Structure formats: C-alpha cells, structure tokens
Amino acid sequence: MGRQPGRKKKTDSTPMMRQYLEVKERYPDFLLLFRVGDFYESFYDDARKVSEALSIVLTKRSNGGASEIAMAGFPHHACDTYIAKLVRKGFKVAVCDQVEDPSQAKGIVKREITDIITPGITYSDKILDDRHNNYLCAVAFGRQGRRRVAGLAFIDVTTAEFRVADVEAGGVRDMLQSVQPSEVLLSTRDREFRDEICNMLPGDVLVSLQDEWMFSEEHADKVLDRHFRTHSLKGFGIEHAGVSRIAAGVILQYLNETQQSKLQYITRIGMVDSSEYMTLDLQTKRNLEIISSMQDGSINGSLLQVIDRTRSPMGARLLRRWLLHPLKRADAIEARLEAVGELLQQGVLRQRLADVLGTIHDIERALSRIATLRSMPREVRLLGQALQQLPVVQELLRECVAPKLRKLSGSLHLLPELAGRIGDAIDPEAGSTMRDGGYIRQGYHEELDRLRALSSTARERLLEIQQNERTKTGISTLKVQYNKVFGYYIEVSRANSSKVPEYYEKKQTLVNAERYTIPELKEYESAILTAEEKSMLLEQQLLRELCQAVAAEAKLIQENAEMVAELDCFCSFAVVAEEYEYCCPEIHDHTGMTIVNGRHPVLERILGVDEPYVANDCTFDDEQRMMIVTGPNMAGKSSYLRQVGLIALLAQVGSFVPADRAEIGLVDRIFTRVGASDNLASGESTFLVEMNEAASILNNASSRSLILLDEVGRGTSTYDGMSIAWAMSEYIYRDIGARTLFATHYHELAELEEHFGGIRNYNATVTETADKVVFLRRIVRGASDNSYGIEVARMAGMPGEVITRAREILAGMEGREVELPSRQASSPVQVSQISLFEEEEHKLKRALERIDIDRLRPVDALLELQKLKDLAGGERA
Template sequence: MAKKLTPMMQQYFSIKNKYEDAILLFRLGDFYEMFADDAKLAAKELELTLTSRNKGKGKKTPMAGIPYHSTESYIATLIEKGYRVAICEQVEDPSEASGLVKREVVRVITPGTVIDNEFLDDKSNNYLATVTAGKNVFGFAIVDISTGEFTVTELSGKRAAANLIDELARINPAECLIDPQIYQESEIVTYIKQQIDPILNDIDERFNYRQAYDLLTDHFNVSSLEGFGCEGLDLAIEAAGATLDFLIETQKRTLNHLNQLSTYSTQDYMVLDANTRRNLELTKTIRDQDYKGSLLWVLDQTVTAMGGRKLRKWIEQPLLKPEEINGRLDAVNEIKDNIFLKEELKELLDQVYDIERLIGKVTYGSANARDLIALKSSINVLPKVEELLNNFSVPKLQDLKGKLDILEDVHSLIEQSIQEEPPVTVREGGLIKMGYDEELDEFKKAMTEGKDWITNLEQQEKERTGIKSLKVGFNKVHGYYIEVTKANIDLVPDNYERKQTLSNSERYITPELKEKEAKILGAEEKSVELEYQLFTGIRDKVGNETKRIQKVADILARLDVIVSLAEVALNNDYSRPAVNASDVIEIEAGRHPVVEEMLEEENFVPNDTYADCDQDRFLIVTGPNMSGKSTYMRQVALITLMAQIGSFFPAKNAEIGIVDRIFTRVGASDDLTTGQSTFMVEMNEVANILNNATKNSLIILDEVGRGTSTYDGLSIAWAVTEYISNPNNIGAKSLFATHYHELTELESKLAGVKNYNVAVKEEGDDIAFLRKIIPGRANDSYGIEVAKLAGVPNPVIKRANQILDKLESESDNYQRVNEDEPVERIKESKNEEIVKDNKQKKDNLTQLALFNPQNAEFLKELSDLDIMSMTPLEAMNKLHQLQQEAKEELNKDELA
C-alpha cells in the first residue's frame, strides 16, 4: 500500500506514526492539513468541511484544513476538549529544497503544556501534575510552563492517598502524568479519571529515579538537588524528572524559564480536602461552578493577572504560623490606613502586564516585539513602586521593597532597540529602531533614499514626457513600473521598456529604475532578515535575565494581593482579627462575606460565636430550614480561613486561634459516577472527619444521618456527637446543625456541648426567620411552613397539615410515656423487649395515621378479590367501583 502513496503522503504517515495520540497539523503552504482519521475527528470537533485527497485515483483519503495564520482558536478548541495537537512545520526553505520539503513536529500542545494567552485564564494557573507511587508514599510534582513555576512534594503515612487527592483538588491540573504503579490505588485513579481526565500518561520508562536525578541536575546545572530541598525525596524527584522529560519531549526546545525547583510540605498549610473546598465555595460555586458567588470573587480586587493567581493560592493554602499571618495582616493594615498611597500603588500596578507569562514566552522563543514592549512598560513603573514603598514601615512591605529589582538594564535594552509600535509578526521588518545597529541603518538609508528617488521620478517623467496621467507604482509580483494609459502611448520615450500590458494601459521600466529597484529590494530583503536576527538576539538577552524578572513578578503579585485585601477591607467594613495559637474562636457580630455581598436590599443579620476546646467545643444548632443555620456555620469557617490567609474579615471583633484543618459535611447528593447513594456519600464524609480530625481542627456538620430511617439516623448522629466532643477521641471545635431535636439533650449529658438555635417569630399561621443565633434549643422545625414559603401547592400543604395533626394526636400518649428518655430508649436500654415494643407502637401509629381504620371494610373487599377468575370487563367494572369509593373517602378527609 505504501507504494501507492505519493511522497508527500508517505512523509505525512511516517510522522503521524510517531504521534498516534495527537492530532497532526501538517503544514502545506498557507494551511495546516489533517488527513484520514485526524481529518474526520477535526471536521466533527471544529465544524470543518471534510474533503478528500486523490479524487478519482482509487481510494480517497479524508482531508480537512485550517489557515496557518488563524490556528489559535482551532487549537484552543481541541485542547479544551482534551486532545493533543502536534504542530508539523516545514523546516527548510522550499526554494532551496531539492525534492520534498523537509517537515518535522516542532511542538506538541497538550492541555497541561499551553503557553499562549489566547488559551489561558489570566488569573488561574494551568498546571501539569505528575504522580509517582511507593509503599504508603507518593511523589507529586506540578509545573505551569506558562509562568515557570515548578514544585514538588512527597506525601506519606496512612492518609497519603487522601492527601494526594486533596492536593489534586487544590491545584486542579489540566493534565496528569501517572506512574503505572498508581493503578494499584483505585481511589486515586478514579479521582483522576473523573476530575482531571483528559489524559493519563503511563510510559513506564519515564519513571526512573536515576534517570530523573541526572536529568534534573543537568537541567539546573547543579551537582545535587540539596539546594532545592528535595534531596532524599526519591519519589518526588522521580515525579519531577518525569515531568521534565515529558516537557522536553513535547516542547522540543530549551526550558530556561524552569530555573528553580521548589519543595513544599502540606504540613506548612491548613489542610482543606476536596469536600471542604467545594462546600465553602472558595473559588467557585457548588451549583453552577461560577466564579461569582465564591470567596475568591469577594476578595479579588487585584489588578494584575499575577496578583489574581497569587490570591487564589493564598486562599487555597491558609497559613499555620501566627507570626507569618500577622506579618501579612500588618501589611494589609498599613496600606488600608494610607488610602492615597493605596490608590497610587493600585494605579501603578494596573499598568503592569503579565510579566510571569511574558518572560515565559521570551524564553520559549515565542514572544514577539509587542511582548517586549509590554515588558518594558511594566518595568517602567518599578522605580515609582519602589519610591512609594519607602513610605511604609511594616517588615513585610519593607522586605518587598528591599528585594525589588527595578531592572534598569532590561528596560534600557528594549528602549534602545524595539520600535514603540512594532508589528505583530517578527519576520516582515519594522521591529528595530534606527541607531541600534549600523548595518541595519545602512540598509534602511538605502531603502529610504531609493524610495525618495522613485517618488521624485514620477514628477520628473511627467514633465519630461508631457504625460500628465503617468504614474510610478509597485507590486510584489512585477516590482516597480511606470504606467502610461494607451491614449498616451505615442508620447512614450524610447528608453522605456515594455514590462506588462493591461486593458487600458501599458507598464514600462527604464534601466535606471531597474537598477534602483534592485538596490531597494535587495536592501529591504537584507534589512528584514537582519531585523529578525537582531530581534531574536535582543529576546535572548532579555531571556538571560529570566530569574531576576520572575522574582520581580512574584514581588508585584504579592503587593497586588496585599493592596487587594486592603481595598476589600476598606470597602466592606472588615475588621482585623487577633490571630494566635490559642484554641479559642470568638467572633463578635460576624457576617458571611459572600452572602452579604450577594444581598442587594436586605441587610445581613450578624451573629456572635464562641467556641473553644473546653466547655464550648461542640455547638448544636437547631432551627427550621431556610432560617440561616448553614449560612451561620459556613461564615464561621470562612472567617477562620480568611484570618489564616492574612485577610481582614466581616466582623466587629474576633480572636482566631489557629486551626490545622477545616472539615465540612454539608448537604447531600448522590455520586452517580461511583454508584454511591446519598447516604453512602454522607457516611464517607463523616468517616473522613472522624478518622482525620484533630483537637486543633474546626468541624462543620450540616445534618448527619438524614439519609436513612429516623432511628438509624438519630443513632448515628448521637454517636458521632459523642465521639467528636470527647477530648479522648477528638475534642475539636465543632458546629452541628440538625433537625434531630433529641440531640439537644446532650447539653446536660456531655461536657463541652452547648445548644443554640435560630430565633423565629410567629404571627398567626405565618412565621418569620430572624436569622439570629441564640442560646437554647428550637421547639419546632416548621417544615410545612417552609414548604409553603417555597411555593408548594395549597392542597398539598393542607393535606400535610391534616396528616401531621393525626400523627401528633395519635402518638401523643406514646410520646408522654417516653418523654423522660426519648433517645435513651434507642441507645442505652438494656430491656430489649421495651425497645421492640416501643418500635412496634410507633410503626402501628404510623400505619393508623396513613390508613384510617374506617377503611378496613374497603381493604378487606380489595384483598378478597379473585382477579384471576374475573373477565377483563368484570375487572374493569370492579376497579371503577373501588376507585369511586376511594375518591369519596378522600373527599371526606378533606372536608374534615
């Protein structure tokens, strides 16, 4: 079959065989073409017209193409859908090629290796993650090649797998490379496939410690990795080496902007598992996955892309050391108190482009002249930023000022060399200023003088020939020419040589014009080539300062976040927390930061909170649905988290003792992807809390046990409360919202348990939720009233009230008999007969409530029917009769 292919198609399939997992964009002239299965796939995904090659010559090859100058949007679509794209270019000049032009893949773009701004979210990192596995230990590396961030860690111990999933949830990578050993960890593989997929890479040869170590030390030009803090972390090194190997293979160029490997430990930050991140809506909402409505949306007043990404990291990694937190708070406070300086800083930062990604493009060799001008404009504000920072005294801001490099040499280089408004392309000239290079100046002078001569030529020839309509023109095909209309051909001088005939005119050239044309075009061609060489040289010189520029980018990002937090604190009337190492959380007049911002007219009702690890460690919150229990508990968690990232928060005053973790068990939903029921999902979350919480954690429980029968659920909730509140088990600060009012009895039975409820105002049949948390237990759940407020139809509300009245009246005696110990009968009774009898009474009462005893005759008649001996007509008539009787009974109930 290969003999039937043209040389070009043989070349295509030869290259395609090396990149079977990618869509190959094959450069042919002004188009990137795709063939065979790639063409079919691209035509479907990109809505392209599918054509074919070799029409009329046997078997046709499907074909689809896109213009080379507008590939960005097409590639972005493919990457967004999880595909890899291999860019295959002509790597030799067609005019100099003998036979088929040589082509090679110059880059493979994957979801985790995108660098083009058109494909990226300005304020989010685009991470490639790599995971390696050992015995109860995992290596983890992440890289963002658009910014140069390269980080590793190891996770070990009995929670290693869960911690790894937490880290994957935190960074939300676009792509993940996995060690084949990971397939033994089904929980991790399931998470990666469900949450990260598009791509899993499991090339065994890539995961080799010795190879990884040598590759890393060679890349960073060091003798060991000790200086990066990861020496001895074998699996972390293996993950980092596999990452670098993958990048070299796919990007096919130097990666000088990956000039540092940072090592971190999850123990340095508050642990937030995937459930907590989701339930607290830190960066996106649960329902719609929107940015608006998240904590990040409230706090993000950053004006640079770098600052936006940095703020996201701060939110996702709250600090644990009071001195570090207070250092941030000091900086926020001083900027907040200096409003005019804050505004000046904000205006300066607003002029800064995305330096991190600009320098990434520079070292990648993909930056154009406009990118360098953007870099220069950003550097231009640095002296003014430095001057403003002199006005602040707190250590954090002075430290930023002391480390700020104003990059005078880089600014000077770009200022002297690059035109202020250069073209987008770098291969058509117009990039370099006069005075930067003597040879280029000579070419430009020759071009200018030649063009001036040609401009004067037109007027001279008009006067010499008397042809008033004579024109001197130029086009890329025929060069310069003198154009004369056919009406004036008789006036054409003898030294004119005919060059081209048109319908209404003739075009000529003279020996002198031909000579000037050669000089001009020669100078222009040489000028364009020299400008490109000079530009790449300038770009390389800027790239040599990558590490310095990256440090400046980091300083500006941190400053932008601090200014943003000061801005939010000022605009939203936030207060500074007192952060310490105690076990106390005391909040005066706290508000929910997001809900408060979302309310347009209604004022948010503030609430106080006091919790510690002693007498107020487990707070049971009862009250109706929609009354504000969940909002209150989430606001306590969010206020604590905001304090530990170094932010002011919505409260009058507060003392926040450091918490090591925040756990949340909120709401209920099925996990259809794994076949888990609502109750199983709930129990998994509860198990995670019970197995991993410490005394220094903060636990938020919004209903436990509601997904099963009342007795089962109540028993579980009771036991969970006992376990968490017991200092010998956990003893953590906890808030538990529940509709099991029986749990409120624990206040008198267990040390450290306190009851709170949401105040409700009743006016006749109507209720109003006051949103105020007060001591004590709630008396009612007001479920039917809430259903009415939600818009449930009146007949349903009416019928629900009737059923409720029956249930309450018929069980009144049962409740009175057992009211002294309503839960102890379930949990602690040693008399099994009493428990069994009580349960039977309850079941009977329920049956009585739902099936009225007056209907016994009706039910007996129905049960006595011999359906198998009835004709179809008899059965239909009997069914009609029973239906009419049932309707009459229902009507009686409604009238009653």
C-alpha cells in the same frame, strides 16, 4: 504505532504525504496540524476528529493514485482560535510548519514541529485565564516498606511555578483537587489507576499515559541535575524528596520533548510543606464556596469574588492560591496581617500603590512567552514598562514599618539596564504582529536604519527612473510599477510600442500594453528587495537577541513578579477591610476560638442595606468544644456554620475578617459535611456519599481541626440516622476533641448536653405570630423543639389544601390521632407514633411493657427503638 484505518503505506503515498506520515509516527497521540500553503491541514483520523470538534467540512483528496484520504483544515492566520477550541476539548496538538520559503525549496518544502499545545502546556491568551494558574501535573507511585506512597509534581509553564509533594497514596485525591491541574501524566505501568485519577478530577482534565522508562529514579535525577545544572538539589530544599522527584523528572522530560528545550526560564523548584499550609479537601472548598459558587460553578457568589480587589493578573492568581492554602504558622500569618494593617491605615499610600500596580503588565506570563520566543514585540515593550515601574514601587514602600513591606522594598531587582534596552529597542507603536516589520525603533541599530532608508526612498527613486525614461523615449505615458509576480517593470501602451528602445527587455505582453525591464531597474530591484528582506531578517534577529537578554534575567524577573503579586494581595485585603469594616484577628497557638458579631462575608454583600445581615457570636474554649445547633430551615443554621469556617479561613490567609472581634486558635484543617448528591458514575447513593465524607472527617481530623456538620444521617431511616449522628458526636467529642459546629433537625441530640460537659445546645430563633413564622436568624443558647417544616413549605408556594392537610396530620400525630379519609365515611383512627398497622399493635404493646424507659441511656433507647421498628415490619414502622 499501528496504521490508522484507511491509511496507505508510505511507499504508496505522494512525497508530501510521506513527509506527513513520518512526522505523525513521531507524534501518534497528537492531532497533527500540517502547514500546506496558507492552511493548516489534518488527514486521516485526525481530520475526522478536527472536523467534528471544530464543526468544519471534512473533504477528500487524492493520495497519488486511485485512493482518497480524509482531510480538514483552516487558514493559518486563524490558527490560534481553532487550536484553542481543540485544546479546550482535551486534545493535544502538534503544529508542523514550513521552515523554508516554498519558492526557494528544491523538491518538498522542509517542515518541522514548531509548537506543541496540550491542556497543560499552552501559552495562548485564547486558552488561558489570566487570573487562574494552569497546571501540568505528574503522579508517580512507590512504596516505603509496606506503605504505598505517591509523589506529585506540578508546574505552570506560563509562570514557571514548579513544586513537588510527597503524600500517602490516600492523599493523592486531596492534593490533585487542591492543585486543580488541566493535564495529568501517569505511567503506563500504573494504567489501572487511570480511572481512579480521572474520578478525582473534573471531566475535562486530560490524563496522559507516558512510557514507563520516564518514571525511573535514576532517569529523573539525571533530568533534574541537567536542567538545573547542579550536582545536587540541596539548594532547592528537595534533596530529601521521595517519589515526587521522579514526578518532577517526568514533567521536565515531557516538556523537553514538547518544547524543544526552550526551558531556561524555569529556574526554581520547591516542596509543598504540609506543616506550613492547611489542606482543604474538595468538600470544604465546595461547601464554603471559596473560589466558586455551588449554584453554577462560577466565581459569582464566592468568597473570592468578594475579597478580590487585586490590580494585576499576578496578584489575582496569588490571591486564589492563598485562599486555597491558608497558613498554619502564627508568625507567617501575623506578618501578613501587619502589612495589611499598615496599608489600611495609610490610605494615600495604598491608593498610589494600587494605581502603579494597575499599570504593571503580567510579568510572569510575558516572561514565559518571551523566553520561549512566542512573544510579540508589544509584549516585550510592556515587560520593559513594568520593569520601569519597580523603582516607583520601591520608593513608595521605603518609609513603611511592617516587616513584610520593608522586605519587599529592599528585595526588588530594578534591572535598569534591561528596562532601558527594551525601551530603546521597541517602537512604542509596535503592533501585535511581526509580519510587516517596523517594530524596532529608529536609531537603535545602524545597519537596520541604512536598509530602511534604502527601502523608504523606493518611491522617490522609481519616480526618478520613470521621469528619466520618459525624457529618453519621448513616451509621456510610460509608467514604472511593481507587483509580487513580476517585480519592478516599465509599462508602455501598444500605441507607443514603436518608440521603445532596443535596450528594453520584454517581460510580459498584455492586450493593450507591453511590460519591459532595463538594466538600471534590474539593479535597483535587486537592491531594494534585498534591503527589505535583510531589514526583516535583521529585525527578527534583534528581537530574538532582546528576548534572550530578558530570558537571561528570568530568575530575578520571576522574583519581582512574586513580590508585586504579594503586594497586590496586601492592598486588596486592605481595601476590603476598609470598605466592609473588617477587624484584625488575633492569632494564637491554643485551640480556642472567639468571634464577636461575626458575619458571613458573602451573604452580607448579597443582602445589602435593605436587609442587613444578622451578626452572631461563636465561642470555643475548654468548657465548650461542640455546639449543637437546632432550629428550622431558613433560620440561618447553615449560614452560621459557613461564616465561622470562612472567618477562620480568612484569618489564616492573612486577611482581616468580618466581625467586631476575632480571636482564632490556629486551625490545622477545616472539615465540612453539608448536603450530598448521588455519585452515579461511581455507583454511590446519596447516603453512601454522605457516609464517605463523614468517615473522612473522623479519620483525618485532629484536636486542632474545625468541623462543620450540617445534617448527618438524613439519607436513611430516622432511627438509623439519629443513631449515626449521636455516635459521631460522641466520637468527635471524646476521641478527637475538635472544635465542632453541628446543625441538625434531630432535636433528640439536645440530650448530649446532659451527658457531656463540653457540648452546648444553641438554636436559630424564630418568632410566631397568629398566621406566620418570622425567622430571626439569631443563634442563641438552648435547644429548639420545632422545625417549622410546614411553614417553610407554605413559603415555598405549596398548594393551600396540602398545607392545611399537613397541619391536620401533624396535629393528629402529636395527639396520636389521624383522621384518614375513606370511601364510605371519615372516622378518626387511633394511631401509635410507632406503628400505623393495627394487626401488629398488640406485639408492640407487649414489647413496650418490658422496657423501663426511665432507666435507659439515650443510645440504649435508640437501640430499643430500632428493635421495635424491626418488630413492626421494618420501614412500615
């Protein structure tokens, strides 16, 4: 590691700074927080980064000579707040603590790294959102023959969820966007992919380069076998995993280096099975607003906000994962639906379960902090209370019929001995810190009770010594007192100093008093201070033993947490189904779909009772595979597309759906293409982004997919865009066969119905009055012939003269005549719909005379129109 600018050599530094530099060499990529007294200090370049990130003062100090070094620090008692800010800004932090009492140190106080915090490795409530998972991910690349492949592993250290996935190299983007990691580990050998990986993720995700040796297959297998204490990984179902095993080994190696081997609570690892779960790309998650709104990225206005009625953090995190990974197997979906259906019917049972679930602490994250000795006594007690609620849950589920609920009831691990031990050990009044002790219950440990008794009688014993000495000396104002510097002492005023006995040993002289000690007080002082120290150490030991007992049951506790979370999700679905009048979808293995009076789950909640949502049907079968939906803006086309996608997604998640009836043929993927914006960072225009998304759909969709297209080709000239939209529609219908909803303003696409038997036209209806247009938001059979764009402009508040002029121009264009203003006078000008340039009009007329329009197929007509456009001067046409 090269020296940081301005840094002195170790031999030129003070002993403490030499100690700092030695630690810093071992953690060069981390901000090192170095405990000095009551502060955590940072030095050199770290200090400058800390000062800027936290907006705290950058100071200087002497380094044992004429030179000075930059430093910035903050009080140790506020470290959680400051560290949280640093990690949120993408820094990795190493905490170096004093591990011996400075008063007992001989020379420099011993210091060691006691904690490592990175965006992907944190247990802090100040950083984590208890309703979101926080993933650390590793990506490894390899080859299978000529194919470039990738392996991913991801772990949430706070819940011990650990999974791997093998994908084609091109599938890394979808997987990363599905996992949404906070930190990604990449080999230095693959540093050229760093920017590519960064572009796949939000800007605040940290991508860390790791040494190449960590990415060898041999090393990964050793790390995995050593951690799971097995000779093979068959028991976890990943024995056939490819490059992803390397990624898993990298994660464990990284955790071992940063967590000092406190990883015994990570007991399982599993494969992500693409045959079991639907993959949702970033565009689909964004366009359907599954977990966040497109407006501001928050949960407000999302599907998650509407259906999340979970009562525990574990349930909230699982529901989020379910929404992002819908099921693809009918039996698994139906098992969930049966559980939801029974809880919907059993309202009293559901309410009692919800009440109990609301009292259960976050078992998963409590376990991780307890197992890594980061937990406070209060959290251990809350875990014990959660374990005590499991028999109640089991009893409530005992009479259930749904297989899922019966399985949950029979699979819970009650752990009564551990729950009882925690209840006996931790005082109910235990606070959130361990600084003052007192968190172990009276009666739990005999020696602790004896030491406490000695400490608790201190005041009485001091008063007894004080009274005895007043009687012996005749000094009525004599006091026995204590402070941290001098310990216990006897204070006598100067006026009474002549009465002080010879066996009094002077400790301190004050202006108006003298302080002394006596053998009896020395003996008591030693006993009481020793008792207090021993009491504190014994409490820490007892808590550590209790935490180790909890960690020993990590696997069973994690399984309990998973079952509680699953039950919480079922209750949430049942509550939503009852409140919003959802129906139970029928799941089938065919490629059809029937939705009767379907509603958009989010919009109907936003509109409320004052403006009830207009329900619509949707049908896909052998005779109808594609629906071309035309109509004006604001008429409900986009909402209709999204509601069909959300109903299909909810059904395959295992939830009831907003419809009178729904029959869903299993969907393998949902694709959406809705709107677009420039990707300036990658040099991509709006149209290129649109075409990238469209190409991805055409290359990845299958006959079992659901495709939702809301405008295609609007980012280029009319004829270019129309040609692309037409060709895409043909390709999807003939070559893919996917169920497709295509909302468009290209009314010309209505002609597709005449050429393809499985394509049908629909339109979003409006009604016109004398002075305005009313959008009915009803999707009906047939094509629309008007976009009502000027009416929408009027509703948006466009100046009246602009609206009036636009209507004049539209009327003129439809009649091939537009009145153009001039300085001299206004006179009508005959305008061709193809060209406004008179000098080229004769060329176009001759070209038109050669075209037999009646015999042209629509696609050929579009090509001829393109030629005419080129003849007329490109974009001027």
